[in-house]
Amino acid sequence: MDAKKNAHRNARKNIVVVGAGYAGLTAALRLDRKQRITLISAESHFTQRIRLHELAAGRPEVTVPLSELTKGTGITTVQARVGGIDLDARQVRTEDGRVFPYDTLVYALGSRTDTTAPGVAEHAYTAETAGDLRARLDAGGGDLVVVGGGLTGVEMAAELAESYPAWRVALATGGAVGAGLSDKGRRHLARTFGRLGVRTHEWTRVTGVGPDGVRTDQGVITADVVVWAGSFTVSPLAAESGLAVDERGRIVVDETLTSVSHPDVYAVGDAAAVQVQGSTNRMSCAAGMPIAAHAADVINARAAGRTPEPFRFRYLLQCISLGRRDGLVQLVNGDDSPKDRILSGRTAAFVKERICRFTVASLRWERARPGTYMWVKGSARRTGAEAHRAQTSAAR
């Protein structure tokens, strides 16, 4: 019986990773290479999403070929869009009609800007269309409005104002700009926006975008160009396939990052709903890369017959670039709430740039030596599964 069990354990498993962003790549590169690993990606390259506002502002390149990041690892890379997942048959179907059977699935399809508000898809640019935005801004000046007072909107507004002085930049948001920051952090933002000439429309509920500008509850803010930097949304594929998801469509996982509905499926990065220090993970590389690394560790542990550790993580910083020469590093508590301490100016810009480089360097290190990526671990509090169970029983 034991011999049978060992033979089963030692058999090479098909591990399919869908999505080659920060999370999918981290997981794929860290998996035990004795297994058969297939990485399915819509593109032939990895996009440094955290630099897309820089791309809009003129940075020449924000991608790295997947062939370079997976070279020598034995990982099979497939360029295709995932079109469906058959959880019963344990198969991934791509839009070009191919089928990939799996023993273990790592779901890492990430997120994108939510463009469902009226007129946004037709009339606004987003981080995902940063290349087109740049071409438009290069073509001439005028009024530009960024919608969204979160970190992406703030970075976008500052970067564009610095790089395109011919454009008058404004930022509109339903609340306060940088609402999650400390008072000191918000004051630094205000000073920087003042220096860069970015006008702000706070507490202005944006209802949509038209050809003439941004529609708000206080009238139209006229604009030649609108950049939509509202919230992120995830692919409907997880919910459509029958995986248990939260109210935002993110896959609910337990403390081992395993789907609470399908134990062959692990979810990582923005696509996963993971309990971190009492609340769901912020959609970020800051949380997404540790989640992905830990999921790979869990898969490796289980394949070797070991009991996996629960996921532990604490937030440390929120790093915001404010153009190339200024920035804001907000120190945070383990649960991501702001501390009073910030770094600002060139020091913060330097830290932010190092962190951006570190994300890609980590992938290269993981390729060369799986298991090298490390993160700061917090206490194991209530897990996704526990929160899910609590929610379900409360609903009953």
Ligand SMILES: Cc1cc2nc3c(=O)[nH]c(=O)nc-3n(C[C@H](O)[C@H](O)[C@H](O)COP(=O)(O)OP(=O)(O)OC[C@H]3O[C@@H](n4cnc5c(N)ncnc54)[C@H](O)[C@@H]3O)c2cc1C
């Ligand atoms: C402008 C900007 C600045 C940001 N700055 C920061 C920051 O400073 N710090 C931070 O922590 N976070 C930041 N973020 C957020 C961060 O980029 C995301 O949280 C992070 O990219 C999530 O990683 P991921 O691997 O889960 O998803 P992604 O990076 O989105 O990768 C998902 C991958 O899956 C692919 N994919 C999607 N659907 C399919 C499909 N059907 N078939 C095949 N492939 C598919 C996508 O093409 C993509 O390659 C920023 C985001 C933006 C837009």
